[in-house]
Amino acid sequence: MSSFFDQLRKMEKPPLLKKYFEPDATVETMPLEKLKAFQLEAAIMVITKAFRRSDFYRAKFMAGQVKPEDIRSLENISKLPFTTKDELREDPWITLACFKDDIALVHVATGTTGGKEIYVPWTWQDFYLNELTPALPYLVDVRPGDICLNALPYEMSSSGLAFHKVFMSGCQATVIPAGKAGAYSTPEKTVRVMQDLEPTIVITTPSYSMVLAEAATAIGLDLATLPLKRMWLTGEGCSFAFRERVEQIWGTKANFYYGSLEGGGLGVECDRHRGYHIPMSHVLVEIVDPNTDRVLEPGEIGEIVVTCLLRWDTPLIRYRTQDLGYIDPDICTCGVALPRLFLRGRRVDQVEIAGIEFSPFYLEEFLMRLPEVGNWYEFVVPPGADTLRIRVEPALGVEKSPDLAERLASQMEFSVGVPCEFELVERLRRPKSKTIRVVKE
Numbered sequence: 003m004s005s006f007f008d009q010l011r012k013m014e015k016p017p018l019l020k021k022y023f024e025p026d027a028t029v030e031t032m033p034l035e036k037l038k039a040f041q042l043e044a045a046i047m048v049i050t051k052a053f054r055r056s057d058f059y060r061a062k063f064m065a066g067q068v069k070p071e072d073i074r075s076l077e078n079i080s081k082l083p084f085t086t087k088d089e090l091r092e093d094p095w096i097t098l099a100c101f102k103d104d105i106a107l108v109h110v111a112t113g114t115t116g117g118k119e120i121y122v123p124w125t126w127q128d129f130y131l132n133e134l135t136p137a138l139p140y141l142v143d144v145r146p147g148d149i150c151l152n153a154l155p156y157e158m159s160s161s162g163l164a165f166h167k168v169f170m171s172g173c174q175a176t177v178i179p180a181g182k183a184g185a186y187s188t189p190e191k192t193v194r195v196m197q198d199l200e201p202t203i204v205i206t207t208p209s210y211s212m213v214l215a216e217a218a219t220a221i222g223l224d225l226a227t228l229p230l231k232r233m234w235l236t237g238e239g240c241s242f243a244f245r246e247r248v249e250q251i252w253g254t255k256a257n258f259y260y261g262s263l264e265g266g267g268l269g270v271e272c273d274r275h276r277g278y279h280i281p282m283s284h285v286l287v288e289i290v291d292p293n294t295d296r297v298l299e300p301g302e303i304g305e306i307v308v309t310c311l312l313r314w315d316t317p318l319i320r321y322r323t324q325d326l327g328y329i330d331p332d333i334c335t336c337g338v339a340l341p342r343l344f345l346r347g348r349r350v351d352q353v354e355i356a357g358i359e360f361s362p363f364y365l366e367e368f369l370m371r372l373p374e375v376g377n378w379y380e381f382v383v384p385p386g387a388d389t390l391r392i393r394v395e396p397a398l399g400v401e402k403s404p405d406l407a408e409r410l411a412s413q414m415e416f417s418v419g420v421p422c423e424f425e426l427v428e429r430l431r432r433p434k435s436k437t438i439r440v441v442k443e
């Protein structure tokens with residue numbers, strides 16, 4: 003058996019990636035037409051391999067009466083059947099289009115949508131070589147010399163390890179694997195590490211950034227004094243108003259990164275904060291009407307459906323993310339031509355009040371604009387609710403009172419147009435894993 007280093011030497015960038023991404027062609031500066039040509043070639047490769055090597059995909063394609071030869075344009079992708087979360091739950095190895103021995107890594111879903119585990123196996127070639135070949139140096143502006151504090155979970159799921167890979171191996175920066183509330187990772191320890199090592203980049207979730215901020219206050223560390231260039235927020239969505247609070251506390255710009263365990267990186271926000279630029283090198287995104295399965299036009303809100311273009315050994319084809327959003331194809335003011343994705347939350351998280359459906363981020367936006375409201379809250383929306391109940395901690399130094407609750411309720415009601423009720427509490431539970439903002443009790 004050859005050693006790891008012998009194998010490394012033998013690894014070569016596949017011809018398709020060489021053709022489009024060498025020398026130094028970045029995704030951000032490549033003309034869209036060329037990127038689309040890459041997408042089509044990559045998609046056909048993924049689909050052909052899936053058809054030949056995966057019983058699962060072959061059976062699906064046959065049932066849908068479609069063959070790889072039928073895919074001659076990006077629009078033709080819509081002829082292919084969808085892949086669902088439930089299908090991935092059936093068998094951990096269901097997407098394999100390679101030998102099982104070649105699997106180097108298996109990620110496990112965090113299970114916030116319930117049900118059996120979803121496993122995402124990766125080969126070394128896909129995880130490192132393919133995924134790291136196309137770079138986004140403008141959108142992911144991390145360089146050698148940067149110190150990146152990675153406060154995302156490293157265990158089970160993909161987020162911590164995926165950014166670790168991008169920052170350390172892709173951007174050749176220095177990474178501190180701080181983790182998020184794991185066996186050794188406490189907020190207190192993480193902020194002490196920040197005090198000692200002075201990171202220039204921090205990546206974490208919106209809610210955990212607030213947990214860290216509280217821990218920093220407890221040890222007398224003013225986060226705004228850190229030499230931070232930028233923060234990345236990922237793993238959970240949040241409203242612009244919440245993000246502004248994060249930026250103020252941390253004294254730096256905070257950009258969102260949208261990805262999923264199954265689909266990988268799906269959107270990167272630029273400094274203009276005008277949607278998530280879709281890394282077209284990595285993923286083909288479609289927006290689909292969740293009821294009719296029809297592919298929607300730019301601007302129309304529907305379910306985000308993804309096809310991974312660089313995962314060739316464990317393909318993911320037309321995967322229904324159960325997240326809602328829409329695409330804006332207009333060029334962003336930052337100059338990057340990659341179309342932008344706008345998120346509208348997860349399908350299961352949409353809340354219905356008095357027969358009207360709301361995205362929790364929409365509600366949060368108005369809530370976070372109220373200065374008397376603190377950074378921790380829950381929307382309590384049992385089925386059939388006709389009032390939006392909001393359980394909140396008041397902002398630091400603000401006294402709880404029935405008067406305040408009433409005033410906040412009427413301000414919130416004015417903004418969102420449904421009856422609101424405030425319950426002011428001393429302290430809400432701090433999240434250990436993903437924050438639950440919507441309680442459907």
Ligand SMILES: [Zn+2]
Pocket residue numbers: 272273274276279334335336337338
């Ligand atoms: Zn932009």
